[in-house]
Amino acid sequence: MRDVAIIGVGQTPVGEHWESSLRMLAANAIHAALADAGVESADALYVGNAYGTSFSSQSHLGALVADYAGLAGIEALALDAADASGGAALRAGYLAVASGAVETAIVVGVEKSTDTVGSDHVRARNVSLDADFEAIHGATLTAMAALLMRRYMVEHGVELNAFEGFSVNAHGNGSKNPNAMFRNVMKAGSFARSPMIAEPVGLFDSAPDADGAAAVVLTSAERASDLVPQPVRITGSAVATDRFALQERPDMLFLAAANRSAYAAYAQAGISPSDADLFELHDGFTILAALTLEACGFAERGQGCRLALDGQIGLQGALPISTFGGLKSRGNPAGATGVYQAVEAVLQLRGLAGANQVAGARTALIQSLGGLGSTAVTHVLQA
Amino acid sequence: MRDVAIIGVGQTPVGEHWESSLRMLAANAIHAALADAGVESADALYVGNAYGTSFSSQSHLGALVADYAGLAGIEALALDAADASGGAALRAGYLAVASGAVETAIVVGVEKSTDTVGSDHVRARNVSLDADFEAIHGATLTAMAALLMRRYMVEHGVELNAFEGFSVNAHGNGSKNPNAMFRNVMKAGSFARSPMIAEPVGLFDSAPDADGAAAVVLTSAERASDLVPQPVRITGSAVATDRFALQERPDMLFLAAANRSAYAAYAQAGISPSDADLFELHDGFTILAALTLEACGFAERGQGCRLALDGQIGLQGALPISTFGGLKSRGNPAGATGVYQAVEAVLQLRGLAGANQVAGARTALIQSLGGLGSTAVTHVLQA
Numbered sequence: 001m002r003d004v005a006i007i008g009v010g011q012t013p014v015g016e017h018w019e020s021s022l023r024m025l026a027a028n029a030i031h032a033a034l035a036d037a038g039v040e041s042a043d044a045l046y047v048g049n050a051y052g053t054s055f056s057s058q059s060h061l062g063a064l065v066a067d068y069a070g071l072a073g074i075e076a077l078a079l080d081a082a083d084a085s086g087g088a089a090l091r092a093g094y095l096a097v098a099s100g101a102v103e104t105a106i107v108v109g110v111e112k113s114t115d116t117v118g119s120d121h122v123r124a125r126n127v128s129l130d131a132d133f134e135a136i137h138g139a140t141l142t143a144m145a146a147l148l149m150r151r152y153m154v155e156h157g158v159e160l161n162a163f164e165g166f167s168v169n170a171h172g173n174g175s176k177n178p179n180a181m182f183r184n185v186m187k188a189g190s191f192a193r194s195p196m197i198a199e200p201v202g203l204f205d206s207a208p209d210a211d212g213a214a215a216v217v218l219t220s221a222e223r224a225s226d227l228v229p230q231p232v233r234i235t236g237s238a239v240a241t242d243r244f245a246l247q248e249r250p251d252m253l254f255l256a257a258a259n260r261s262a263y264a265a266y267a268q269a270g271i272s273p274s275d276a277d278l279f280e281l282h283d284g285f286t287i288l289a290a291l292t293l294e295a296c297g298f299a300e301r302g303q304g305c306r307l308a309l310d311g312q313i314g315l316q317g318a319l320p321i322s323t324f325g326g327l328k329s330r331g332n333p334a335g336a337t338g339v340y341q342a343v344e345a346v347l348q349l350r351g352l353a354g355a356n357q358v359a360g361a362r363t364a365l366i367q368s369l370g371g372l373g374s375t376a377v378t379h380v381l382q383a
Numbered sequence: 384m385r386d387v388a389i390i391g392v393g394q395t396p397v398g399e400h401w402e403s404s405l406r407m408l409a410a411n412a413i414h415a416a417l418a419d420a421g422v423e424s425a426d427a428l429y430v431g432n433a434y435g436t437s438f439s440s441q442s443h444l445g446a447l448v449a450d451y452a453g454l455a456g457i458e459a460l461a462l463d464a465a466d467a468s469g470g471a472a473l474r475a476g477y478l479a480v481a482s483g484a485v486e487t488a489i490v491v492g493v494e495k496s497t498d499t500v501g502s503d504h505v506r507a508r509n510v511s512l513d514a515d516f517e518a519i520h521g522a523t524l525t526a527m528a529a530l531l532m533r534r535y536m537v538e539h540g541v542e543l544n545a546f547e548g549f550s551v552n553a554h555g556n557g558s559k560n561p562n563a564m565f566r567n568v569m570k571a572g573s574f575a576r577s578p579m580i581a582e583p584v585g586l587f588d589s590a591p592d593a594d595g596a597a598a599v600v601l602t603s604a605e606r607a608s609d610l611v612p613q614p615v616r617i618t619g620s621a622v623a624t625d626r627f628a629l630q631e632r633p634d635m636l637f638l639a640a641a642n643r644s645a646y647a648a649y650a651q652a653g654i655s656p657s658d659a660d661l662f663e664l665h666d667g668f669t670i671l672a673a674l675t676l677e678a679c680g681f682a683e684r685g686q687g688c689r690l691a692l693d694g695q696i697g698l699q700g701a702l703p704i705s706t707f708g709g710l711k712s713r714g715n716p717a718g719a720t721g722v723y724q725a726v727e728a729v730l731q732l733r734g735l736a737g738a739n740q741v742a743g744a745r746t747a748l749i750q751s752l753g754g755l756g757s758t759a760v761t762h763v764l765q766a
Contacts, residue, residue, distance in 0.1 A: 001482050051442075053437055054437075054440075054442075056514055057514045057518065058514040058515075059434075059437075060464065060511040060757065060758070062463075062464055062471075063464070063624040063640075063753060063758045064513065064627050067624065067628075067631070072624055072625060073623060073624060073643065075621070075622035075624070076464075076758065077474065077758075078463040080443065080445075080463060081459075081461065095475075095484055098483075099478045100482075101481060127443075128443040135440065237484070239458035239460060240456060240457070241446040241454075241458070242446070242455060243455045244450040374446040374450075375443070
């Protein structure tokens with residue numbers, strides 16, 4: 001298996017792009033990544049997208065995006081793993097280059113969420129739940145996150161305000177990211193006063209749906225060194241799944257797929273959790289941030305929130321997370337989110353993260369979750 | 384890059400499965416393929432599906448199908464390339480095993496088409512067209528196939544009855560396939576009398592949408608020899624795209640993606656077209672069968688129909704096609720079709736095709752098309 005490296009990154013701002021369609025967002029990110037890599041084209045394109053069919057009545061995004069981006073002819077396929085679709089596309093690109101079948105691959109994640117609003121938006125979003133046993137009963141991802149969060153609070157004796165640290169960190173970091181959707185620093189007391197979306201999930205526990213696209217260019221590590229001054233190696237790549245529905249899991253408060261994919265990626269990279277200089281995790285809900293830190297070896301069970309309260313997740317902390325604002329503040333363009341994580345980690349490892357820089361970052365983890373951890377995709381990136 | 388082999392195949396009958404849901408069909412094919420391979424599980428699952436979201440409001444099929452099939456935990460991702468989704472999933476499985484990252488992979492293609500009927504069905508099917516420039520104007524895949532067929536007839540001076548041979552061959556072969564949807568042999572004169580769907584595309588020029596699932600189990604060729612008596616090697620694998628819309632193509636009557644992916648696969652396998660003992664091609668419309676034979680090196684431009692009229696595509700002909708009935712008679716469960724082709728080719732290469740056997744088959748081509756050739760996925764399988 002060949003070693004694989006990222007040689008270029010590109011992103012659009014995250015937010016409400018009324019002027020741009022799905023394909024336009026994707027093409028903009030692709031062109032930015034190709035320019036960053038200093039290459040004209042690539043041999044293959046892997047598109048991560050979760051809701052193109054339900055938001056925009058558009059599937060078949062491999063060929064569609066390749067054509068619109070001026071790349072018609074090349075291999076192009078689309079990957080879906082709900083909100084982990086960006087991570088899934090990165091995995092596909094990694095495997096294609098690692099195999100030797102593909103020399104240079106573009107991975108783009110794209111989502112156009114804001115053309116569909118209200119109950120139509122909820123229905124469109126709900127296609128990634130279990131249609132026959134969850135969505136049909138009116139469940140939503142947020143409603144199920146609320147059940148999970150409540151259970152966590154009861155089991156571990158944790159109060160609502162314990163989760164505040166995740167939001168404060170995300171918004172503090174996002175405020176310095178020009179591509180972030182919400183650039184407001186949280187005011188003291190905002191978290192406690194925030195309206196409930198699905199109790200106990202409040203406004204600041206839940207990440208906003210958004211439009212956006214992010215792209216990376218991959219090639220073999222050997223070739224990468226000749227092409228760019230600062231290639232970033234992908235030293236670990238793994239996907240795992242869990243029982244699809246929360247109620248089927250033997251231990252609802254343990255994210256088994258996050259755990260399994262993280263430790264597989266650590267093993268491949270030859271690292272342990274303490275080697276990570278930063279972690280772009282899937283903070284779609286604050287409860288997922290807490291559970292992820294526990295599943296991936298950074299906190300004991302029930303102690304995930306303590307890392308945030310103790311200031312360890314900040315840019316100067318022991319394990320900076322959501323360094324550009326995470327899903328919460330940068331925004332969550334679902335199928336693009338996993339690729340945004342890769343772009344942000346690359347900027348950190350190149351030392352080009354500006355006001356969001358983690359000093360001396362050499363090893364970054366990124367993890368993308370689909371559903372409430374039904375799918376987890378973990379990559380280890382190293383300078 | 385490791386050599387890859389197929390060690391097990393499974394399929395459900397193709398047709399209207401009122402008693403089975405999407406996940407049930409997929410699990411049935413997976414279990415059949417695992418049993419055929421004589422293995423209990425696998426390390427990864429790649430699901431090909433085109434219309435789960437629009438037909439059944441269900442995406443996130445990697446984790447969903449893995450869970451329902453009793454495989455929760457393993458890597459699982461879903462691939463979309465419209466009606467080439469099955470081919471796309473096979474490509475993903477091939478790359479995963481070829482890279483060495485995955486030891487044993489299951490590839491399943493699944494579609495549940497018949498829960499949605501009438502204009503809802505047309506809208507659900509149309510998500511694989513260009514939503515902004517084709518579907519919005521009321522175009523359908525069949526309507527565009529009609530434009531393409533008309534253009535072909537005019538440019539090449541071909542009459543409608545020239546296409547009859549493809550239907551007669553498909554139904555003749557399908558009549559002997561217990562898994563086929565339509566097992567009727569065509570009566571003399573049926574083609575000429577068939578009602579028009581979108582003139583000149585008649586009932587017998589167009590393949591039926593259907594429910595079904597097919598699966599194959601892949602592992603390294605080295606390991607395959609220890610596991611099963613008759614592994615089938617994947618010696619060529621390639622994906623290519625074309626301009627998405629017909630009107631953008633410099634030569635509408637040349638399937639550039641089919642050509643490009645076929646010749647890339649031939650080159651990898653070290654074969655030329657004349658080495659193929661059979662070809663499972665994408666006969667979603669008879670015009671696609673003709674254009675595919677021309678694009679892939681089996682007929683001169685404008686001569687594709689001659690192969691059928693001359694009897695060369697029959698089981699005893701120079702190039703048997705659609706040996707189990709093809710999309711036309713076996714049926715077209717869209718995202719599953721590319722995997723059905725793989726299953727059928729494996730049965731041929733093992734000499735287990737029964738009444739559909741091509742004598743002495745050693746090399747099989749399979750090709751899956753998305754849209755009217757916007758995406759093409761070609762694999763070469765060898766005994």
